[in-house]
Amino acid sequence: MKKLTPSRKRLVNNSITYGIVIAAFVILQVLGGGGMLSSSIRGQLVPICAYVVMAIALNLVVGISGELSLGHAGFMSVGAFSGVVAAISLQSIIPNDTLRLVVAMVIGALLAGVAGVIVGVPVLRLRGDYLAIVTLAFGEIIRNIFNVLYVGVDANGLHFSLKNEMALGLEEGGTAILKGPMGFTANTKLATFTAGFILILITLTVALNLIHSRTGRAIMALRDNRIAAESVGIGATQYKLTAFVTSAVLAGAAGVLYAMNYSSLAPKKFDFNTSILILVFVVLGGIGNIRGSIIAAAFLTYLPELLRTFDLDEYRMLVYAIVLILVMLVTNNPTLRSLFTFSGRRARKEEAQKGGAAQ
DSSP: OOOOOHHHHHHHHHHHHHHHHHHHHHHHHHHHHTTOSOHHHHHHHHHHHHHHHHHHHHHIIIIISOOOOOOHHHHHHHHHHHHHHHHHHTTTTOOOHHHHHHHHHHHHHHHHHHHHHHHHHHHTTSOHHHHHHHHHHHHHHHHHHHHSOEEEEETTEEEEESSOSGGGOOOTTOEEEEEGGGOBSSOOOOOOHHHHHHHHHHHHHHHHHHHTSHHHHHHHHHHHOHHHHHHTTOOHHHHHHHHHHHHHHHHHHHHHHHHTTOSOBOGGGGSHHHHHHHHHHHHHHOTTOHHHHHHHHHHHHHHHHHHHHTTOGGGHHHHHHHHHHHHHHHHTOHHHHHHTOHHHHHHHHHHHHHHHHHO
């Protein structure tokens, strides 16, 4: 059998990944159109899309760059709350819901990118556990800022306060958008499953093109052997910051999509547990495996609803733990891992053929 060239193999793998996403979207649209999806499943479609984007984004840092980040929920919250502020503020200027959602996503992604630069410049000089601890701290700082932030809008524009809602000084007809620990409570739902699907495709395009570009190869070279990479002129901070900021931008867009699916949302939603949940998606799907992250994020996001159907919701974290243990056993055992890979099956077949020829 003729061997595939690396570029051809990459094209096939990318096509399979896009095909899985498109096939899932078409199937769910057909089932939804036929009334065969329950209300709980329909309610989970947008969050699944948001978490899929988050898993791909974090995989750029953890899998491709080789750095452990525990603060990505912070970038998601920056996108979520800035997107809501933009969407509500522009309601009279941009009456079209779809266009307003797009503008909100762009604003949320850009501000999350700015936050990524602010966090990444000092943080990416650290390595290992120190990097994880500092990113965790930055994630908690961002969440606590939103816990005390009040934002309102009136005829004079946006108003900000760190005290209370009354300190905004809104004129008659003004609206308080963010209310400190309460977050936002009167948002217009703009997110749709179609918007989530398009965002996943955009995220896949950005991530896969970055991975297979010259920049992506430099990032992976730094991941595999930093000393050797730096010795040939690859700047560690520049390339790692590129991956980190790109990941933050995608996380911000995912945050806008997630927030626009709810009429109310509090900052406590984007705490340490959310960052760990996203990391679980990456680990379960395989670190550096984009396709695996998509499948793991979709499965684990829907899992609580599935367990609730069987009255097993209280065992959700136990199921997470068991699944992670099983995945680690499989991925760290060569014999078990070969059972699930095409290359492993081909190797066993070749060995069997060699054994038959020897006899």
